[in-house]
Amino acid sequence: METRRIAAVLRDGQPDETVMVRGWVRTKRELKGFAFVEVNDGSALASLQVVLNADLQGYDAAIARINTGAAIAVGGTLVASQGKGQRIELQATSVNVYGEADPETYPLQKKRHSFEFLRTIGHLRARTNTLGAVFRVRNACATAVHRFFQKRGFLWVQTPIITTSDCEGAGELFTVTGLDLDKLPMAAGRVDFERDFFGRRAYLTVSGQLEAEVMALSFENVYTFGPTFRAENSNTSRHLAEFWMVEPEMAFCDLAGDADLAEEFLKYAFRTVLETCPEDMEFFNLRIDKSVLATAQNIIESEFARITYTEAIALLEKSGRAFEFPVEWGLDLQSEHERYLAEVCFQRPVIVTDYPVGIKAFYMRLNGDGITVAAMDVLAPKIGEIIGGSQREERYDVLDRRIRAAGMIPEDLWWYLELRRYGTVPHSGFGLGFERLIQFMTGMSNIRDVIPFPRAPQSADF
């Protein structure tokens, strides 16, 4: 008897076929002479309805052990379902209970549980409808990332997690050490990192960009897709201490090309998820956020607006809105401003470019006006900034000045500077927080519910 995944049975199964399925019991209803058991194996949102007749050998013993959460294998014949809600069901001829789940203690009973509670049972929560759907969408989207870039000839490069360059502000870095913290070696009253594993102080990376630039200047088009870290003490629904980032980097590419890629990428990701996980996406639209499907269609179908930061400021100034944060050329855009631009002004995603040099990172290319840089943020309705990118400063002298102006030491970035000495080219890239994207796609309100094992302040369970 062929073993099949439940998604395949629900989609393609035909009456009279004999199949074996395996999975975990969602519900059991005992009636006179038979029982209905819903079995789910994680391959689909829907469960397969199994009918166990009382004349099945060992029925009484089995049915007593089949409770919500139990793991079972059922063999039988598919029949057209007479009940509502499913096309096909499985008439059991054999059943095997692998593992029981005591109904007195199993935490996932049929009632609804809060996402807060589910976070305390991270080892079981993926067995719920919502988290199951989240992780299927996450997988579909992660796979789409690779397919998108590989189709375009981009090389996936693994940039280092442990780094000794502290490039974007020390306050948010985790230290990585092989030292025994109870017996730290000291030199002149300070920790002697020369005696640490790497011979100097090491951190968890906040971005693979600088190393991706190295690879782009050998392979033209590359991307990273890996974990990054922030030791930021932000206990919010949009921050994680550990999250995955997608960072493409392209040689011979300017900011306009970068924006093109960002727009294409977002459209592709949404289209793929709608095609791959239609039931899951409908579930989110029905149960989590009624705008999920409309938002996805908006991303897929609309041409993204493109305006400069200076134009954005003008739009905000003449909006007549009383914003909480001030609107003034030179100040960064806040979430309320970003959402106004995307939701009210354009009602579609908008790419804002050419920000003031003072509010952007040292590596962004200085524009001819001397006061803005070739940066871009992609702002989406409902979420605000989803992608941030820039053309990189490829001119040695300008970059050297910018590094010094940022209070950093050029010698620490000698290799990054040398890329501008040997075969430098215009190049651009962007960063996309993968969990923010999944949050955006699914409408889940807390980012801790779109990653299997979230890491946040005071929280690193499982």
Added chain:
Amino acid sequence: METRRIAAVLRDGQPDETVMVRGWVRTKRELKGFAFVEVNDGSALASLQVVLNADLQGYDAAIARINTGAAIAVGGTLVASQGKGQRIELQATSVNVYGEADPETYPLQKKRHSFEFLRTIGHLRARTNTLGAVFRVRNACATAVHRFFQKRGFLWVQTPIITTSDCEGAGELFTVTGLDLDKLPMAAGRVDFERDFFGRRAYLTVSGQLEAEVMALSFENVYTFGPTFRAENSNTSRHLAEFWMVEPEMAFCDLAGDADLAEEFLKYAFRTVLETCPEDMEFFNLRIDKSVLATAQNIIESEFARITYTEAIALLEKSGRAFEFPVEWGLDLQSEHERYLAEVCFQRPVIVTDYPVGIKAFYMRLNGDGITVAAMDVLAPKIGEIIGGSQREERYDVLDRRIRAAGMIPEDLWWYLELRRYGTVPHSGFGLGFERLIQFMTGMSNIRDVIPFPRAPQSADF
């Protein structure tokens, strides 16, 4: 004029087509009235030969700036090549020099460089033939990992990098901390980790397996592909402090099914790389290790042998060989033993199963004999162990005993134990060190040369 990647031009370009290519100059030969310039953009091992005629506008100024390492864009017409070694070449009609490379200081001149030297210029070494080929093969193989598992309905799950469970021996763990090491908070003479970012001591993960088991018990088949860490002070050609691991995990699967998957996976990975990167693989066979292609064919074509550990010991005992390390039931197999089995006894990969309980991890399923566990190692000719896996202990009581016997505290693994209380099933998985696989495929002798930015003791540059 259409811009094309050099790999596409070399493969499909036809005489009289006009194209633009971009890349970095490998060599320049000035002759009377014209110059040959080899341009490489990382898309292929081979470079494109560009012919610049002296009547080209701005020829003298351009040719003076075109040196090894310079970044250029060349437009022109493809012509059949009269020279040896290439089918087609580009007759330039325009040339643009983006970035020069001073021949006095550019470190990558035409001569051969040692891999040791190249490691000191990690920002440039990917521009060499060998490292370029390594990273193309690495990308092809990484993509094959995803394709293999996605085709089979496995979900890619991102398991946490930062972990608070210390499961496989504290000595090899890096500590992750948000504390200021110069001002550690103390309590009763020891570091007070309650005041650290996560409220307790945190580490970098050594494996995603335990969390992958969580996900397999919701989705049946899952895999991880992400970075893992060892703070092991091993300065060898086979160890990295940071490396990528592939870890599939399958519910309702026993050790034999696990071994089947491992064998299929290795065959698929080698086949894909041979198909995707034939020139690169021939280059390794020619320049790095003359057995690379034969080894790949052996993996693809041979049925892997399968023997038990007990049988392996018997084969070693009757081998008549004088091994450096003792051969005795109960002792672990050393590299010399593994290679003897794969290279001499079987001349193909061999999967050794059912190791003594005393030398394997607590989570491996205890066999009926009470003295062996359902573990497997895949041993390959020339490299030894390439995959390690096991059926996991799914019985609550047995696992609880094994945890205690290993000197660990069951409460620390409460969630892992609970998976055996609620819907437990037989399940299995394995781990594959991705860099070891790339080393094996390419014949590269040092593992630091198959990852873009290697991390090892005293070494975390770039």
